[in-house]
Amino acid sequence: MKQKITLKHIARELEVSISTVSKALKNSEEISADTKEKVQAFAKLYNYKPNNIAVSLKNKRTKNIGVVIPDIVHHFFTTVFRGIEKYANEQGYNVIICVSDESFDKEVINMEMLNNGSIDGFIMSLSAETQQKDDITHLKQVVEQGIPLVLFDRVTDDLDCDKVILNDKEIAYQATIKLLDEGRKRIALATTESYFNVSEKRAEGYKQALKEHNIEVDDNLILVLPYDDIQEKMIHKFFDEVEVDAILSVNEIFAIQCMEVAKKRGLKIPEDISFIGFTDGLLSRYSNPTLTVVAQHGVQMGEIAAKMLIDRVESEISGDEDETYRTETVQATIIDRESTKN
């Protein structure tokens, strides 16, 4: 078992001081070419790598960023994470990840766990429970301590910090317009139970589009579904009760479920009824018919979030801090597939 080699070892072996070794490895001007060469050769030979922990302690920065997300087995978060990880790694940062599981308590615990020197900053998306309780003291605390924080997707207006969001309202508006342009008159909205701010914004866009086309918003056309297995029954009931010729869904699963029920009821897609869902995941690509979706560009979102965070971290170090927080908006796009006309 080969032990990791330290500066001290090199110093002893080469009969110089630790400082000399340190400087030599950094190619400092202070050290003569001779010794530099000797030290560097020796270091390479024994594969010396500085101990990250020691460097972190000294420099007061870890080159780790903490990511706290509600769920990892979810396509959207997964892609965002991918973007974060990609950019962070390029910049020499590691990503420590914690999953809040949509729970407020876990979110708090995870943040405390990370916020004891382990990380230089946070990227997070609020858990469902946090949004419901509307309690963000743990976030405020972090910001107050001067720890950079970037919120994405599930953000809150009550906190001043950097944010990355999707143009939810506009893209929902556009999606609805697209359905209207197809000639649809009875457009339903399939959405989630507890109103997330994103769902709400999507609903706003949907309603605005209808209003601009002088169509009254019919609450009976808004289908609120739980995350259970009773969805199919509820959807059947929905189809029983109202007449529908298009459905805009705030996620992929609801759209797929609705399509299946529609097919079972003998409706032709997209002749009789059109579907658009949010999230460009596997389901929409492999469903039959394939589903037209709003692509949220998670990777891009993650990259932007990571860039914002790292910029903030590094500017704190260099001292040229910019006190104004920014909110960047990722432009979603609609991917046309078989579940809509044209």
Added chain:
Amino acid sequence: MKQKITLKHIARELEVSISTVSKALKNSEEISADTKEKVQAFAKLYNYKPNNIAVSLKNKRTKNIGVVIPDIVHHFFTTVFRGIEKYANEQGYNVIICVSDESFDKEVINMEMLNNGSIDGFIMSLSAETQQKDDITHLKQVVEQGIPLVLFDRVTDDLDCDKVILNDKEIAYQATIKLLDEGRKRIALATTESYFNVSEKRAEGYKQALKEHNIEVDDNLILVLPYDDIQEKMIHKFFDEVEVDAILSVNEIFAIQCMEVAKKRGLKIPEDISFIGFTDGLLSRYSNPTLTVVAQHGVQMGEIAAKMLIDRVESEISGDEDETYRTETVQATIIDRESTKN
């Protein structure tokens, strides 16, 4: 901006030494009840939390575990990761994750990045390229340094370390038997291009089942698909060339794709043809018909891997090291859905 408080601050404020504060907070017997109370009260008031980095440096353990996986936007890895994260967090460990993107170089770089004191051990699944090149010097190096390492799913026989695998061969055998029991005679295998060891084992189980039923293995019935978009054409060609009444697929996507092509060709599922896929992801649950699958129990796999690793890490500390490495096998199960009879 409130700065984080340290032992030194408390010591100065209370006019005692740093050692006293440290001991008092640890409820040491050495310290009088009086001072302990004072120190603890002060610490609580100012919300003192020890600096993880300093503790790590001193204790030579970080309570971080490094996870290197080929892909995060993949259901199976995602669930395994979930299991790792769950168990690790329960034990007070953080998870640092790096994605190798199926690339050998990235795998090596990521491991080097983490292996400079940042973590107490590794959990990983080999990248495709690493398996092809069959170069595992970076792993050997880690093991040699005494860093605990647990491999899962995509493992190698060339390395002595803890491992968690699936009973790939047996479950593929059972799945094939299941198809045979349905009366299927021409069972195809849909598999990946570059032979992973898992794909290979699944193929073995498939072949063994056929042989035991005195059915000759027909190489024309083995459909090797790329990860591109030309799959559909290839599958059509496959159906053109050979007669098939069942398909066992090493993943979910291939199975779904084959089902779609079969449907387009007017085949009834499961009357005319049956399907079984590996991976119990979203696709199989929401496809039409729903897909019978081999559930790999990723979460369980992750939990086991995390437990093995943490046990190893902690035993290294306590000194009662167990030099024999173990390989644990997770028992996959078949989930019956609509794509098979009965």
Added chain:
DNA sequence: TATTAACACGAAACCGTTTTCGTGATACGC
């Protein structure tokens, strides 16, 4: 030849903990 600047390096402080060991004060036994 004396002064000084440049050079090459080392000593030591520091980051925030943990932990060993030493020590002054008190209390106890004889």
Added chain:
DNA sequence: GCGTATCACGAAAACGGTTTCGTGTTAATA
């Protein structure tokens, strides 16, 4: 009243680096 055990605490080293500042040696300058 003296020796000793106990108590309660502090000094200091250690973890593995970075960085400031000081210093001895040599070479250049007047």
